[in-house]
Amino acid sequence: MIKKQAVFAATLAALVLASSAYAQDTPVASDASVFVFNTTLFLISGMVVMFMAAGFCMLEVGLVRSKNAATICVKNIALYSIAGIMVWLFGYNLIYGVAEGGVFGTLKIWGADDADALGTGYAASADWYFQMVFVATAASIVSGTLAERVKLWPFLLFVAVLTGFIYPIQAGWVWGAGFLDARFDDFAGSTLVHSTGGWAALAGALVLGARKGKYEGGRVHPFPGSSLPLATLGTFILWLGWFGFNGGSQLALGTIDDAIAVAKIFVNTNMAACAGVVTALALTQLLYKKVDLTIVLNGAIGGLVSITAEPLQPEIYQTILIGAVGGAIVTFAVPLLDKLKIDDVVGAIPAHLFCGIWGTLIVPLSNKDVTFFGQLTGVVVIGAFVFTASMLVWLALKYSMGIRANDHDERIGLDKSELGLEAYPEFVST
Amino acid sequence: MIKKQAVFAATLAALVLASSAYAQDTPVASDASVFVFNTTLFLISGMVVMFMAAGFCMLEVGLVRSKNAATICVKNIALYSIAGIMVWLFGYNLIYGVAEGGVFGTLKIWGADDADALGTGYAASADWYFQMVFVATAASIVSGTLAERVKLWPFLLFVAVLTGFIYPIQAGWVWGAGFLDARFDDFAGSTLVHSTGGWAALAGALVLGARKGKYEGGRVHPFPGSSLPLATLGTFILWLGWFGFNGGSQLALGTIDDAIAVAKIFVNTNMAACAGVVTALALTQLLYKKVDLTIVLNGAIGGLVSITAEPLQPEIYQTILIGAVGGAIVTFAVPLLDKLKIDDVVGAIPAHLFCGIWGTLIVPLSNKDVTFFGQLTGVVVIGAFVFTASMLVWLALKYSMGIRANDHDERIGLDKSELGLEAYPEFVST
């Protein structure tokens, strides 16, 4: 009896040891390491996505006239801050409190539940941070389109509604496992973030109208940006941030497979932007006999938005195609919007809305689990909701407090009228 | 006998295996992973804190008049470099060479002791790097306050003393486990870094006096900053860097608990800044009927400094309160300093000194291990030391080589007088 027990115990020990040795042959990070890697991915990605707020600010500040530059700065730092508070108060649980297949999340202030964290494999706060900076990104997109004529406070009120409610509701439909999740795929947010920002901007532009003189006499009058170097800096910052935007959306880094996935996403993100730039460069040279820097910058952004719906699956040649079409969309859509007399100061609607749609619809090219019809459904449903909801908010703001600076204020610039100062008080303007 | 041995060995084996299996249920990263995670936290955090030097530079360069902008650039890149050399020569071992409960560290050039590294759980060089960039931050604070009138070389000499001796001595009292450590808590340096910079700046401002004409005729004359977009960029860079500043101060990332802590710190850091911005936005609108961009930017910094003494413990609503008060302090203290005729060009004293004190004193709200009296002791002792020591150095510099540009040089700007060039030579100034 004792002998048998000894043999059994020893055999068991040897078996367990053997399986343990086997487990060491198949490399698996420890649970704790996986947790820390995942959390670190959220935090580092979140940091560079947060810095995209500076990128949008510099892009916009460089593309507006100097008399509106300080207002852009106020808007961009304020919208990020409002987004932070609204996502805490309402947004997060509207996204992630959705029942599976449901429509609305819960109205509950967010609090880090660290008990949950152990189950999800990352710190709850890291996830919240990463989601919050995404919401701010959508709001940043709106800022640029409406520049030079929208009043500060109505804009900030719109931002509060967008970041607290409109964005979170539609994001819950997909990322919160709501009713669109089963049929629709948007890896890092071509539709959920960029088109959402774009639709909100489009609604605002329609309600707000064009800047005075922009389409006077049936012609398009260019209002050149005051600092192309700052616009370029902003684009580089956005490009940098996009590695976190797309890479972080893998949501995990702690296994070999996840690390390989994040690395592939980095390469695809980079190549889509490269392709967007080169396409815009070549097309503007061919069309206008001169390279157009503003369109080249938007070409980078267009490429980046286009790959955002699926930055993991495409082969590089597919990525280059996707990004190049993004660059082409921007090149052709910027003058098209002007023909429609939709005044989009920085070209955000082509880059974020149109390229967002393109990027979402082309996902089936590389991801066979996704259907064109499913993607179209998501684009239409989310587009209809965000555009309608934004339109209603803009109209409500228009007919309550007014959203547009008066002619005098617009002429002297919002910096003087809204802020009582100048962005560059010493530099003489033409 | 043999049987018994067999049973004993097998049982032991099974027991050890069982405990080993249990250990795997409680996830613990391997020692090596913990070491690498901790080291990585220092390095990545250090990188973004290093980049805060660029943030301070842009903030200051945007808030001075263009005739002094190039001098700001020289000062900021030079002070960081001097800090690096002084922390290597003197600073590090003055901080960490303190005996437990002691006052002074050792005068010894720093060298990486990798044998130590294995004991501490992180690479010694990573720790040195992280500490060095903190010291540079304190010096950056001084630069802004004294802009537009301090001479370059005396300023750099002051920086050498500050970064080599004044900062390290007081930091050793707390972070070096010196005599204040037992009763005083300053997680990431509201007092040790920010107030220290603020006290040094205040002493300098008092010795140096206000800029010519600033308070002429009993009124406060505004000298608007030359580039608010660059000041805004600088603020965003500082905000970015602060995630490393506070998050890295957890000093460890390799366990689940540490990862959760760092993530919480990121969220609190972010929310305090958001609250500071929103508060400054609302208050300047209420007080002046117009939003004041410069104060909004300082509101972000005020919120960030306020949470720096304890970014881990507060609930988010507490964080928002702490940051909001920081934003309010900045809003009210900027005009207050002007009433006292203390000329602080960029508002660094309100943001770093006053908010640093506030943040330190409010720690007991969320951290029950800390007493208000203990915090007050630390604020007073460190404040008295840094202010007195700085005052002595400024006075010594004043009466030896002189610290202030003469009236002619101040009028034409330090760029021409100190550097013989212009920051923006082509742009016509008003």
Next chain:
Amino acid sequence: MIKKQAVFAATLAALVLASSAYAQDTPVASDASVFVFNTTLFLISGMVVMFMAAGFCMLEVGLVRSKNAATICVKNIALYSIAGIMVWLFGYNLIYGVAEGGVFGTLKIWGADDADALGTGYAASADWYFQMVFVATAASIVSGTLAERVKLWPFLLFVAVLTGFIYPIQAGWVWGAGFLDARFDDFAGSTLVHSTGGWAALAGALVLGARKGKYEGGRVHPFPGSSLPLATLGTFILWLGWFGFNGGSQLALGTIDDAIAVAKIFVNTNMAACAGVVTALALTQLLYKKVDLTIVLNGAIGGLVSITAEPLQPEIYQTILIGAVGGAIVTFAVPLLDKLKIDDVVGAIPAHLFCGIWGTLIVPLSNKDVTFFGQLTGVVVIGAFVFTASMLVWLALKYSMGIRANDHDERIGLDKSELGLEAYPEFVST
């Protein structure tokens, strides 16, 4: 028999357990963790090196006259994008397809081979990304030297050849384990990246000639940069990126030894830059009685380039010596080039070529496995190849499509002539 087996099994189990316990005493991260750490090092380092493209852009945009600033922006975003595509099409496998001791790699489009990844210990895509941003860096160097007179499209064609062929061929000789690898050491690319960029720039400057009026009447006419704050920002961004440039070149982070190495590299990188700044500061004060900001900025870069060939081995005092000589080289070589009438708009040749040579030749000081003769061989062989190949390409471009803007275009500025716009359309220029 059974007893003996039991004893044997139990003893074996105990032994294995003991050795397993021993293994836990010697901390080793799991294979998966090592893989993820290594991959993360490439990705994060790659991100900040990518951001160096923004740094070069800002440095150059600040050092050219405003009439050429937008062209600099186009060039910098375009060259990065072209580099991305060329490294994918040709570059990567030209570097890493070299047979051991060979000369040329293979002409093969790159594709991520994840099977390989498991063998190398990092994700193949992460490595590609890291290499790609290095190649872009070399191209950025050329841009600055040739500013204000080179035509856009010939420059971009040169970039395509440089990034697709010239850089990869010589990089393969060392990093691809080609014929120079055994005798020549260049840790992060003082020669392979920085001198290569510098040689290509020098060849271009010689073929292109100086800007109109630069050396008129036998005197050197200064053409002051239009925005020293942006140039300073660019330098800070480069400094930030250099932590990734040198730190990432350790190529591994997953063990305690690697983490210690990366941390040492961070410190040395930082201290070399500090030493370069302080040296340039002191030397320009001594030589010209005034600090020269442009040279101080180049002093930082000179220090960084100098330590890039061996950022791991030097003691800190050696690092400071190496960086300080870098700062001195820049200080003396900038006027020297002017004497030779080689017009290098941003000082890239002194900072990247001369300091690259210095940094490479001084490696034996700290790394005893390396000989001065071996280093000299590498410098000469690579220099001869890159300079000759670049010269041939520049000459081919000159005599086919022309590389230089005509006098009229140069006078009105490339922004108007090449792009049809202005970088700062509202700011009146002197």
